[in-house]
Amino acid sequence: MSVAPLAAQHPRTDQGPPARTRLAVLAAVVGGLVAGAALTAVALALPPGLGPGVVALAPLALVAVGMALRDVRWAVGLFSAALPAGLTTLFGGVQLVQVAAAAAVGVVVVARLWRGRAPLVLNPAIIALLVFAAWTVATLLVAPELPRALRYEAVLVTAVLLAAAIATACGTSAERLQQIAGVLLAGSVTTCLLALPESAPRGSFGGGEVEGRAQGVFSQPNELGIFAGTTLVLAVALVVGASGRRQRLLAGAGALVALVCLAFSLSRGAWLGTVLALVVAVALVPAVRRLSVGVVLAVAVATVVMVGTESTPVQLQVVGARAAVITDRAANPNDARPAIWAEALRQVRAHPVTGVGPAAFPLAAAGSSDVIASVRPDHAHNALLTFAAESGLPAVGALLAAIGAIGAGVFRGWARPGWPVRRRAFLGVVGCVPLVVLGHGILDAPLRNATTLLQTAAVLGLAIAVARVRPGSTDTPREAS
Numbered sequence: 510m511s512v513a514p515l516a517a518q519h520p521r522t523d524q525g526p527p528a529r530t531r532l533a534v535l536a537a538v539v540g541g542l543v544a545g546a547a548l549t550a551v552a553l554a555l556p557p558g559l560g561p562g563v564v565a566l567a568p569l570a571l572v573a574v575g576m577a578l579r580d581v582r583w584a585v586g587l588f589s590a591a592l593p594a595g596l597t598t599l600f601g602g603v604q605l606v607q608v609a610a611a612a613a614v615g616v617v618v619v620a621r622l623w624r625g626r627a628p629l630v631l632n633p634a635i636i637a638l639l640v641f642a643a644w645t646v647a648t649l650l651v652a653p654e655l656p657r658a659l660r661y662e663a664v665l666v667t668a669v670l671l672a673a674a675i676a677t678a679c680g681t682s683a684e685r686l687q688q689i690a691g692v693l694l695a696g697s698v699t700t701c702l703l704a705l706p707e708s709a710p711r712g713s714f715g716g717g718e719v720e721g722r723a724q725g726v727f728s729q730p731n732e733l734g735i736f737a738g739t740t741l742v743l744a745v746a747l748v749v750g751a752s753g754r755r756q757r758l759l760a761g762a763g764a765l766v767a768l769v770c771l772a773f774s775l776s777r778g779a780w781l782g783t784v785l786a787l788v789v790a791v792a793l794v795p796a797v798r799r800l801s802v803g804v805v806l807a808v809a810v811a812t813v814v815m816v817g818t819e820s821t822p823v824q825l826q827v828v829g830a831r832a833a834v835i836t837d838r839a840a841n842p843n844d845a846r847p848a849i850w851a852e853a854l855r856q857v858r859a860h861p862v863t864g865v866g867p868a869a870f871p872l873a874a875a876g877s878s879d880v881i882a883s884v885r886p887d888h889a890h891n892a893l894l895t896f897a898a899e900s901g902l903p904a905v906g907a908l909l910a911a912i913g914a915i916g917a918g919v920f921r922g923w924a925r926p927g928w929p930v931r932r933r934a935f936l937g938v939v940g941c942v943p944l945v946v947l948g949h950g951i952l953d954a955p956l957r958n959a960t961t962l963l964q965t966a967a968v969l970g971l972a973i974a975v976a977r978v979r980p981g982s983t984d985t986p987r988e989a990s
Contacts, residue, residue, distance in 0.1 A: 581678040584616040585689050588671070588967070589696030593703055595726020595960055602660050604959045610671045610966075617674040629673045634918055634973045637911035642669040644907060645867055645900045652866030653873075661868035664959045668966035675970025676977065683932050683978040686971065687750055690939055691760075693967055694747060697740040698763040700726060700960070701770040704733055723773040731955040734776025738783035738945040739968055741767035742790070746942065749796040750935025778955075782948030786941045793923065793937040796930075845884045846952070849874075852881055853889035856898040864901040868957070873898070887957060892950030915943065915969065918976025927980030940975045942968040 591609030598604050618628040629635070645665060652658035679686040704725025724730045744764035751757035771779060790797045852874050856865050865873040870888055874881050889895040897905045919940030923933060946965050949955070956962045 581617050581620055582685070582689055582692065584613040584620075585675060585678060585967075586692050587616070588613040588963070589693050592696040592960060592964065593700045593726065595700065595703075596728060596958075603663075606960050606963055607664055607667055610667050610963050614667065614670045614674040617678055621677070629670075630677045630977070632676075632914070632918070632973065632976065634911050634914035634976070635673045635676065637907050637914055638669045638672060638969075641904055641907035641911060642666050644904045645896075648863045648866055648900045648904070651860070651863045653869050654866075658867040658869065661957070664962055665867075668962050671963060672966040672970040672973065675967055676973040679971070679974035679977065681977055681979050683928070683936065683980075686939070686974050686978055687747070687932075687935055690743060690935075690971055691747055691756075693964075693971070694740065694743050694760065694763055697736070697743065697964060698766050701733075701737050701740055701766050704737075704770050705766070705773070723770065723775075725770075727958055727960065729955070730774045731776045731778060731949075731953050732958045732961045734771060734774035734779030735782065735946060735949045735953075735955050736961050736964055737767045737771035737774055738776075738779040738786075738949065739942055739964060741771055741783060742786045742938065742942045742945055743968060743971075745787070745790065745797065745800065746935050746938035749794060749800060749938055750931050752931060776949075776953075778949040778952035779945070781952065782945040782950075785948035786944035789944055790938045790941045793941070794934045796934045797938060845881070845886070846890050848881060849884070849886045849890050850894060852877055852886075853891065853894040853898045857894070857902070860898075860901065862901045862903065864897065864899045864904070867899055870895060870898050888954040890953050892946075892954045892956065895954040912947070915972050915976075919972055922975035922978060925980065932980075936975050936978070939968075940972050943972050 588606075588609045591606045594605040596604065597606075599608060621628055642665060646662055649655065649658055649662060675689065679689055704723045704727075723733060725733045727733045727736065741764055744760050744767055747760035748757055748764060751760055771783060787797070853870070855877070856870065856873050859865075871886060874886065889898055893905055893908070896908060919936075923937045923940060928936065943965070946956075946968075956965065
């Protein structure tokens with residue numbers, strides 16, 4: 510009897526585990542090795558008494574990752590929970606918040622691959638951001654100090670991927686977008702709370718220069734300012750979009766914390782950026798107009814009461830003096846921005862295509878003039894000028910294309926017919942949140958800090974998601990993943 514017919518009648522069934530199972534086993538093995546190495550590094554980096562606690566909390570972290578694979582909203586929660594860690598460094602200059610952001614991206618990508626989907630969604634805004642990141646990576650070839658440039662690029666690339674991952678995680682449901690915004694707000698408000706007890710400002714030059722400014726877990730007050738301003742506008746979005754009283758009160762409390770933190774950071778650039786975002790929000794959303802009237806009246810009454818009783822705290826006196834000179838450069842004779850901007854333009858003219866290399870502005874500026882030598886700026890005190898000087902005009906072109914695509918997408922999503930009033934209000938304001946960074950970027954470039962850069966990327970992801978959401982969409986966590 511022929512063997513062939515028997516083989517045809519009884520086909521082999523031992524073909525090994527399915528592809529998904531093999532992928533899961535491989536991911537578990539690799540993830541276990543990486544987690545073990547990371548856990549060891551974290552335990553060694555922390556003070557002696559904290560190492561055992563980290564090891565004890567490791568199973569909880571694994572449970573959180575497992576939950577995030579089932580519902581990618583937990584991935585954003587992992588990142589948000591790490592925001593208050595601020596400058597906590599683990600190994601090789603890598604900060605805890607960077608690891609959390611990379612983990613969030615990895616969880617979203619693995620969850621989508623597991624379900625047979627593309628790793629991340631792509632639209633014009635995300636593509637432009639990826640082109641921007643790719644060009645800045647290419648300029649590593651001209652970096653004069655490669656280790657410094659690599660550390661900066663690692664954060665920048667992670668930030669771009671985080672924006673894409675959060676936009677992906679939101680799916681097409683405005684409700685999911687609002688939930689993820691709430692998760693991000695929780696970590697951001699906690700970070701702001703850590704800065705409030707340390708504010709003891711002392712003004713000089715009539716408010717043009719102030720010492721003792723709040724900075725919290727950041728390396729300097731302007732970083733706290735842009736973080737708090739972003740948190741404030743995000744909280745306003747959740748206030749006007751809240752469907753219940755408790756949600757509105759919680760978001761309102763977060764907005765109050767962020768407002769106080771923003772004021773005590775005494776960052777004029779952050780104030781201007783926040784005002785820009787709120788002015789646009791007021792123009793788009795009637796609910797913000799009503800809210801702003803109430804806030805202005807409350808602040809006015811409080812000011813009159815304090816002035817009438819001559820009990821104005823010294824912090825508020827300094828805030829007032831700082832605000833009074835917000836447009837007066839002469840108020841601070843140590844302000845070297847004009848010389849720094851001129852130096853940035855010199856670098857752009859000398860290296861218009863590749864720039865001087867990532868994070869290399871201070872190295873290229875060293876010794877260029879007596880003023881620059883005295884202030885030793887870390888960046889060009891303008892976001893676009895900094896990117897142009899360090900990564901060339903192509904990087905700026907890609908970044909401007911991304912900004913334009915995000916703005917157009919936000920407007921399309923906000924104007925889409927069929928939204929309930931509160932949902933449309935939320936979408937309009939959350940699309941304005943990145944304007945805080947855009948406005949602040951005119952006078953400063955406080956995005957060297959990983960926490961501020963990654964928070965900026967997260968709110969960019971929310972704004973990108975506004976273009977994708979649809980009225981009536983009820984995609985489940987699994988469908989969104």
